[in-house]
Amino acid sequence: MLNAPTTELLNQLRHIVGPAGVLDQPQDIAPFLVDHRKLYRGRTPLVLRPDSTAQVSSILRLCHGARVGVVPVGGNTGYCGGATPSSGGHEIVVSLSRLKRIRHLDPDNYALTAEAGCVLAVAQQAAAAAERLFPLSLGSEGSCQLGGNLSTNAGGTAVLRYGMARDLVLGLEVVLSDGRVLDDLTGLRKNNTGYDLRDLFIGAEGTLGIITAATLKLYPLPRTRVTALVAVAEPASAVALLAYLRSSGSDALTTFELIPRIALELVCQHIAGMSDPFDAIHPWYVLLEASSAQVIDHLTEEISHTLARALADQLVRDALLAHNASQREFFWRLREAIPEAQVRAGGSIKHDVSVSISDLPAFIAEGAALCRRIAPEGVLVIYGHLGDGSLHFNINTPDGGEHPEFFAKKSALNHAVHDLTRTYRGSISAEHGIGQLKRDDLVQFKQPVALQVMHAIKQALDPQGIMNPGKVLAAEANHQTPSGRGVGADTPTASAPP
Numbered sequence: 001m002l003n004a005p006t007t008e009l010l011n012q013l014r015h016i017v018g019p020a021g022v023l024d025q026p027q028d029i030a031p032f033l034v035d036h037r038k039l040y041r042g043r044t045p046l047v048l049r050p051d052s053t054a055q056v057s058s059i060l061r062l063c064h065g066a067r068v069g070v071v072p073v074g075g076n077t078g079y080c081g082g083a084t085p086s087s088g089g090h091e092i093v094v095s096l097s098r099l100k101r102i103r104h105l106d107p108d109n110y111a112l113t114a115e116a117g118c119v120l121a122v123a124q125q126a127a128a129a130a131e132r133l134f135p136l137s138l139g140s141e142g143s144c145q146l147g148g149n150l151s152t153n154a155g156g157t158a159v160l161r162y163g164m165a166r167d168l169v170l171g172l173e174v175v176l177s178d179g180r181v182l183d184d185l186t187g188l189r190k191n192n193t194g195y196d197l198r199d200l201f202i203g204a205e206g207t208l209g210i211i212t213a214a215t216l217k218l219y220p221l222p223r224t225r226v227t228a229l230v231a232v233a234e235p236a237s238a239v240a241l242l243a244y245l246r247s248s249g250s251d252a253l254t255t256f257e258l259i260p261r262i263a264l265e266l267v268c269q270h271i272a273g274m275s276d277p278f279d280a281i282h283p284w285y286v287l288l289e290a291s292s293a294q295v296i297d298h299l300t301e302e303i304s305h306t307l308a309r310a311l312a313d314q315l316v317r318d319a320l321l322a323h324n325a326s327q328r329e330f331f332w333r334l335r336e337a338i339p340e341a342q343v344r345a346g347g348s349i350k351h352d353v354s355v356s357i358s359d360l361p362a363f364i365a366e367g368a369a370l371c372r373r374i375a376p377e378g379v380l381v382i383y384g385h386l387g388d389g390s391l392h393f394n395i396n397t398p399d400g401g402e403h404p405e406f407f408a409k410k411s412a413l414n415h416a417v418h419d420l421t422r423t424y425r426g427s428i429s430a431e432h433g434i435g436q437l438k439r440d441d442l443v444q445f446k447q448p449v450a451l452q453v454m455h456a457i458k459q460a461l462d463p464q465g466i467m468n469p470g471k472v473l474a475a476e477a478n479h480q481t482p483s484g485r486g487v488g489a490d491t492p493t494a495s496a497p498p
């Protein structure tokens, strides 16, 4: 059992970080008590904002000794309630936002060492200033933090070329649950010295320790980018186009995102300045981008040529190449504004699934049919990272109204989509993690042996169970049930992170 913090412990914790690192007034704590999607509400007596690894270590040593739960928080943009404390009110929130220095940038080693609270966009800018690319790219990059990105193993729109957050890490500094510091901040690309400890903490969502810094892989800064918006008849054409582009030698492909007509319409309807760039209406679109570190015109030629061939073969219905930066930004905005447009359109029931790319067309067709059968009034908004086999399989309310009868079908819809994912040997969380939202689903969908190993790792690294209790794996400590519309349902009023 975890304990409630005593007044003495709270004072000791305050002392560790000093007045500048303490938030204990209701109005200051409030943003940390609710997740980005407003699905969960929790309570805490104290938010600590340490500004050094040593302070994080002292906090965890004390909490470990007192058996008091600790919830790490980054930019609080996560989708699964992972950074929200439980409603019991006994867990200490540790915000990494002051631990945000860029410690070292080594252009020759193509490596950047930054602290966990560094905002993703700041890390990208620091790399760019040194003519390097840090390729992790998410719609939330102006608010989310590196520690949160690594703890959720974030994906985004450049996974096709550069991989998930996990693939971009060379080394980590982590404070273990008992306060010991695991200093594995190496810039090595080759290091076969036993178990890969780094990978344990990536994607652990704060349940095994607190990441305080990371050494990240950089890449050559792209000097040429070719961006196109392509209209296709169906997802199968998009999958075929991807194969076409790859077999035509385009290993420069960085992004390949599927957009349904309804998403384009929602963006045009709800986001200022957006409109349909095509003359005709098409059922599906692909945003694709290829990039190269060289200044080369032939990349544009190569992509145009392949698209022309795809048009001639009737694989593609129409295609627009971005001819300048503002067109490129417009195409990107059409894709990146989809989540915002969806929120403005009303609540939605979300799924974040992956199957193998070749299975995507059949999966989409079967999944859509299942959802239509359960909730014919729902609006299917299925979009995402087709190039990675990853889809946001969302169902919106009919017209933005409250529709309790629609949200009452949430559990049936979740089961239908997740069961179908299982039949395709897919994943019920492609990139957003587990947190509180999918914790109970994990038990259903993860292999029993894999779960046993996860529990053994948790027991070994956090024997007191103080790290982010009730997230990813069930814990003894209280965990709240979702408020309002419940698990997987977005509110139209979801707001910016703290």
Ligand code: FAD
Pocket: 036, 071, 072, 073, 074, 075, 076, 077, 078, 079, 081, 082, 083, 096, 116, 117, 137, 138, 139, 140, 143, 144, 145, 146, 147, 148, 149, 150, 151, 152, 153, 154, 155, 156, 157, 205, 206, 207, 209, 210, 211, 212, 339, 431, 432, 435, 468, 471
């Ligand atoms: P938080 O939400 O603060 O925390 C997430 C989890 O990590 C929690 O469990 C928390 O306890 C833990 N944590 C945070 N910091 C640490 C630390 N230093 N040490 C240990 N544990 C820690 N996600 C994608 O994968 N792909 C997308 O394309 C994408 N697009 C998005 C677009 C928008 C508009 C929004 C709002 C979100 C999007 N997300 C996306 C989700 C979200 O931004 C990512 O999951 C992101 O990585 C979370 O980072 P954060 O700093 O906000 O973490």
Ligand code: MLT
Pocket: 139, 156, 336, 338, 339, 384, 392
């Ligand atoms: C995206 O790809 O846009 C996000 O991961 C999904 C979302 O923000 O809902």
Ligand code: ZN
Pocket: 155, 156, 384, 385, 392, 431
């Ligand atoms: Zn996504």
